[in-house]
Amino acid sequence: MATTLDSPPTPAKRTSEEDLVRAAKRKDRMTTWGWRIAGYVFFLGIWELASGRVMDENLLPGPSTVFRTFGELWATGEVPGAFATTLSRIAVGFTIAFVVGVGIGILMQNRFLNGFFRDAVTIGVTTPGLIWALITAIIFGNRTVGPLLAIVLTTFAIITVNVSEGIKSLPKDLLDMAKSFGVSLYKRNRHIVIPHLAPFIFTGVRFGFSIAWKVTVLTEVFAASEGIGFEMRTATQLFRLDEFLTWILAFYVLALFLDKIVLESLERRFFAWRGELKS
Template sequence: MSTAAAAPSASKPRASQEELARRSRRNDLIKTWGWRLASYVFFLGLWEFSSGRFMDETLLPGPSAVFATFGELWQSGKVPAAFATTLTRIAIGFLLAFVVGVLVGMLMQNRWLSGFFKDAVTIGVTTPGLIWALITAIVFGNREAGPLIAIVLTTFAIITVNVSEGIKSLPKDLTDMARSFGVGAIKRNRHIVIPHLAPFIFTGVRYGFSMAWKVTVLTEVFSSSSGIGFEMRTATQLFQLPVFLTWILAFYILALFLEKVVLEVIERRFFAWRATLKA
């Protein structure tokens, strides 16, 4: 009887600790998002206050004018069409860059092939995307191959370096033990190699994706006849500052959405097993 009566009382401190932990996480989340939203309110308010006071509204349109212009462009269908064009280029170009980067990273584990690819990878990492955008604009003009090749040349090296470093740090003892116990190559890759390389690959994808965004818009500014960059160039040529700032703001919003919502959600779900192990 005494043991049965003591059990509920022993579980109460644990429940209270769990509740305190949830409250602490909730408070941290509220503070984090509160400060983040406060930064947006501050800078947008400063921007609105400066427009028409420190600078003429024709040179610095306020956020209210930019948001109104965004609504007009959205209703006209320009925003969805431009985003669809740019995102299609990024998806195709970055997929090609990912495949090339992974293959080259795996091949560089060979000493001779490492010497063959090393300088090319170094050039790819150090060369600014602006250089590749200008080269492809000169060579391909406004053809669709230009942005795709610029994306591949700019981003494949980032993925290659991360994959190569991940393979170098692969625990050889673990793979040797798996072989000694007769574990097949498919299971070894699924349960050992891929989980080990995943953080390196995701790091390369996130950095490479941000570079792909930049070089795609640059190529569209220089040589394309459609997309976000083309719309920016047209707005500057016509000296339409509200339209130009609207495209920049829309570009930022979409980039943040893809980075903070899409990529982070995929990464969090892929690494959900880590939280299970910690628990």
């Protein structure tokens, strides 16, 4: 009696929802980066064509000249030294501004202290950084305290506003429930208050840092003996436009690196506990 063996079933192609989502994200990321790179290529190409054709190359050095000058300045050690000086000022000044801003934001929950600080915070938010840079330059000259004070006066209010709004929107019902179940103050702060305030604080830090970066360079342009702003001023006084554009380009590159790479990485790492919403 003949027996027939059934052929084994053909293995089905495994395509899960996660694989599809991952592939879509990868495609979207490549498309985004492709258009971003195309934008850089387009504008740098227009700049290169304009240099020496639309305008004299001495008045508008092209990207190739600027990149070559950047390499020369880096080799001499001027770029790392100027970056280190400017970044150290930002680090110290913004740390002070952060501590002051958080402290005032907490104190403003009291209605009397809110009235005491309100106008100062409003002035801090609305006054352009250029004003503080000029004032500190006139008063302190090229002393180190000038840029530090300008950073604090310009950025503390942004931190204050974000912290104050975060505290006002704390989930009171959740805190009351935690108290009724005997949750300790440490655990309430760790699991409820800090996670709730973290987005407000990070938003204030990112906005404040971007402003602190610009104000620091402004104060160095007006009154400083070293730093990126000082190098910009020196290049303009000597009419070295290739060096001036090189320092501007270096300023942009470092600012983008600190914001998009450093701060965004810290933010993603801090909020990794939230994960991603999956449908």
